[in-house]
Amino acid sequence: MLKRILSLSTQKGDNLKSVYYIVANESGLTRTEIAERAGLRLSTCFRLTDELLESGLIYESGEAESRGGRKAIKLAISPKVNYLVGIDISRTYTKVLLLELNLTIAEEKSFVMNETSTPDVIIQKIIFTIYSMLKKQKLDVNSLLGIGVSAIGPLDTVKGMIINPQQFPASGWTDVPIVKLLKEEFASQVILDYGENTALKAENRLGIARSDRTVIHINKGIGIRLGLMINGEIIRSESKAGAFGQGHMVVDIHGRKCTCGNYGCMCAYSTIPALIKEVQFQLKRGANSLLQNRVEECSALTFSDIVRGLEEGDQLCKEVVRNAAYFSAAGLANLITIFQPSRVILSGPIYRKLDLFYKVSVEKAKERYSKLFPHLDVTFSQGALGEDATAIGSGSVVFESFFDKYK
Numbered sequence: 001m002l003k004r005i006l007s008l009s010t011q012k013g014d015n016l017k018s019v020y021y022i023v024a025n026e027s028g029l030t031r032t033e034i035a036e037r038a039g040l041r042l043s044t045c046f047r048l049t050d051e052l053l054e055s056g057l058i059y060e061s062g063e064a065e066s067r068g069g070r071k072a073i074k075l076a077i078s079p080k081v082n083y084l085v086g087i088d089i090s091r092t093y094t095k096v097l098l099l100e101l102n103l104t105i106a107e108e109k110s111f112v113m114n115e116t117s118t119p120d121v122i123i124q125k126i127i128f129t130i131y132s133m134l135k136k137q138k139l140d141v142n143s144l145l146g147i148g149v150s151a152i153g154p155l156d157t158v159k160g161m162i163i164n165p166q167q168f169p170a171s172g173w174t175d176v177p178i179v180k181l182l183k184e185e186f187a188s189q190v191i192l193d194y195g196e197n198t199a200l201k202a203e204n205r206l207g208i209a210r211s212d213r214t215v216i217h218i219n220k221g222i223g224i225r226l227g228l229m230i231n232g233e234i235i236r237s238e239s240k241a242g243a244f245g246q247g248h249m250v251v252d253i254h255g256r257k258c259t260c261g262n263y264g265c266m267c268a269y270s271t272i273p274a275l276i277k278e279v280q281f282q283l284k285r286g287a288n289s290l291l292q293n294r295v296e297e298c299s300a301l302t303f304s305d306i307v308r309g310l311e312e313g314d315q316l317c318k319e320v321v322r323n324a325a326y327f328s329a330a331g332l333a334n335l336i337t338i339f340q341p342s343r344v345i346l347s348g349p350i351y352r353k354l355d356l357f358y359k360v361s362v363e364k365a366k367e368r369y370s371k372l373f374p375h376l377d378v379t380f381s382q383g384a385l386g387e388d389a390t391a392i393g394s395g396s397v398v399f400e401s402f403f404d405k406y407k
């Protein structure tokens, strides 16, 4: 039924889609509020909402606060009329979510990315997972409204291709036409977007940034992903070179050599590979550390060793993490002074697993930008949706793609 309304190209179809989208976007509105937002006469709005109610696409979710007179009814979309799939392809894992239309997670599955995770293997796993989830929920494949895919850039979002992401553990991730392949399998709308954009979209739609209009979202792990929302709009680069990133922002012009050939880039200091490299370097120099005995081969040191070392109060781990956070803070302060956001979300394994890194990054960034903007009110957090944000946001992006005209 929703698919039928989405396919209408009449004026009435437009009005139905507009009203439906308003209800989807802001659950709990009354008909009067919907009419105001849609710019429709109240009688027209009543007719349209009645049609959507009769078709089961929306339902009466409760009564609004009465201001005297008749009580107004609040409306919400029926979440299980159709389903969305949200996919997050990162360097360390691929996550597939089956989502209800209000973005509630119905099914969830993740698989680790390793040296066998070529595009063929991962796409087949994704397809198999989607069919398994539909079967488990006793759903027909036609109940899928759309599939949103988020991935590591650079991407060609128009052609729906993953171009050549760096540092994937398996080979073959060059010019992967993921949108075409999933469309062929499911005959459904498929949208590809950058993970940093979809994570930000999810936090703005459902998470911690619901009332913010200017937000910086940084995800630090193996790389550094940056999402920007300015005045309510997620900023997308028109260049095919890749999304906005913070990895190669220069934080020390005389600094360490970066993989890109420049000196002093952020990713040479505050990524998982940079932290591992620095701890290895200090261990080889004979630094006093619990890790000296624990790690047999310096080259076998992992991020988990650093996390554990820090939890146990290891001095070397503390020092390396604190130093890395100083650079992170400088880069963060640069962004804050340019965009003056109301909220900064710091996500990803480095912020999540290294408390000290998060605390020092925030504290030192504040020290820097407050000198310039003492009254700037920025709220820092690690987001509300955790690792699910990116895949939930992918589902949100594909859902919204049906309503671009009505935003």
Ligand SMILES: [Zn+2]
Pocket (backbone or CB within 6 Å): 247, 248, 258, 259, 260, 261, 262, 265
């Ligand atoms: Zn660089």
